[in-house]
Amino acid sequence: MRGLTVGYVLHRLWMFVFTIWASATLMFFIPRLAPGDPVSAMVTRMSRQSGRVEGGAQLIAAWRERFGLDDPLPVQYLRYLRSLVTFDFGYSLAQFPTEVGTMIGQAMPWTIGLLAVATFLSFLAGTVIGALMGWAGTPRVVRALLPASLTFTAVPFYILGIFLVYVFVFILGLFPISGGYRSDLTPGFSLEFINSVIQHSTLPALSIILASMGFWALGMRGMMITVAGEDYLTLARAKGLRPSRILFRYEVRNAILPQITALVLGLGGIVGGTVLVEYIFGYPGMGALLYQAINNSDFTVIQGIVFILILTTVTAVLVLDLIYPLLDPRITYERR
């Protein structure tokens, strides 16, 4: 427990609150710095889509009143913060009687499931590949094949997604094109339903895994090479330890820790990328809901989803940060 001090935990908690507050505040003020206001922006968009809006001026006035946009800014800001803290995001503008919370609640498990599985698998695969690339004892044949696995590293999730749809859906016809499960099935714990869910999420998950795997592999390779120069490895070899023990207990054990820091820093990007992957695959998660909301200028839904996405990411980061010193006893956060 040496690493996990009270000061460290408090600092992390403070960062957690600060990050959420800062992003919520940015989301509040930056749109208000732009000319115009959300309501007239919405009306403009509506009239662009459907030609003309009946009684646009009254509509704007009514909505301004309803959202309290005529109140002074600090009042609006406090009300906004209160609604975030109480998770009360109000009603959807486009599908009026539905509450934003309900819509998010339906979409959330899909996204969390996809993200958790895909991130875990890509982290695992990437770390193994990177370790093999950086290890001096890797057979030459394997070493020659490894770089091929990094082909997609440079390509963004959503572009890879488009290619996967083309190859596996259009040409090979192996997977369904969009959605989260076959529409004639009722969600539940039946074998058929679970099978359908897996079929529908294979391609979205694959595009996240293939595209982010190389990131972990490159980091791991670099750390393995750095570790390879350390004196304790020479000592371990001089002691005549088994090569497998040297590899796992000395090299991998030390190289893998910074990977967790990389995971903490990369998580935000993965969440952002997933939004687009879901949109490409019509996957019924937060990303697809967000896209729909953008198209309908449904600002309450947009705000709600984005806040939940931020909250989820920052919470995951907090958890990883708290686990890290337990994994790496060398690090003390007493005084940096």
Added chain:
Amino acid sequence: MDTSVLDQAGPPETAAPPRSAIPWLNRKLIAGSALIGGVLLLTLLGRLFWNTDLALAASSPLNLPPFWADGGTSAHPLGTENSGRDMLALLIVGGPTTLQIGLVVGVTSMVIGIVFGFAAGYLGGPVDAVIRTLSDTALTIPSLAILIVISSYIREMDVNTMAFVVALFAWAGPTRVIRSQVLSMREQGYVRMARLTALPTSHIMFKEMLPNLLPYLAAAFIGAASGGILAAVGLEALGLGPQRVPTLGMTISNAIQGSAILRGMWWWWALPTGILVLIFIGLFLIAIGLDEVANPRLRRARKGGRR
């Protein structure tokens, strides 16, 4: 555009270094720069030979395939899409725009990164604490999500506005890299020496330390630029980009909406994504190359691994 930065950062003309090769003549670095340079050159030359007005909607017949396929014409060699835009013109207009966004995001975030990174690393103390908190915050937030909120409110987005909005979140990476390098460099002999001789702080920072950071700066620039392009194209693909100029992301967005993949209109989605893939691979190669320039250990490992 990107290559010019690298050229400036080239080796000094003094006596050749004893080790076999000049590190900047890295194969990946050259290949990557050539890719980016090639895309830029082709699209810029294209402007001279092709009418870019054809990138506007309703300027051409609808849904034509490329010229070699059935029904294609040489008037629209790469085909057209469902609102009558010529694909070749779209690529010629969209390619440089995408690189321009990368350049603006890269430069903006480097300026912020150099100022913040040096301030945090060199001055330390409360300045460091504040800057580190800010950059850690900016790094952990899923920035694309906030960008989506911001751009869905901004009614008329042009290319530079979007680039600056994206740069709001892109500075944290460079800041972090520069800070950690400055921190370790600060304790090295020549910097201490410079401090002992009472040289002004600005001189130490920019004349003594900055040149030694060049590979890291270049790598941070490339990282910020490719992150910026990634975010910008993502926004465009969601329909939140500039509406007046045709962009690659907007073309992809239209292709998905028009279910181009299932209609077999591969030229509609494959051409813009193809250009983007070339750009991203180019930037990626440059980044790896710079990594090897900056970190001799990786260079040695690479040589050892090959033979």
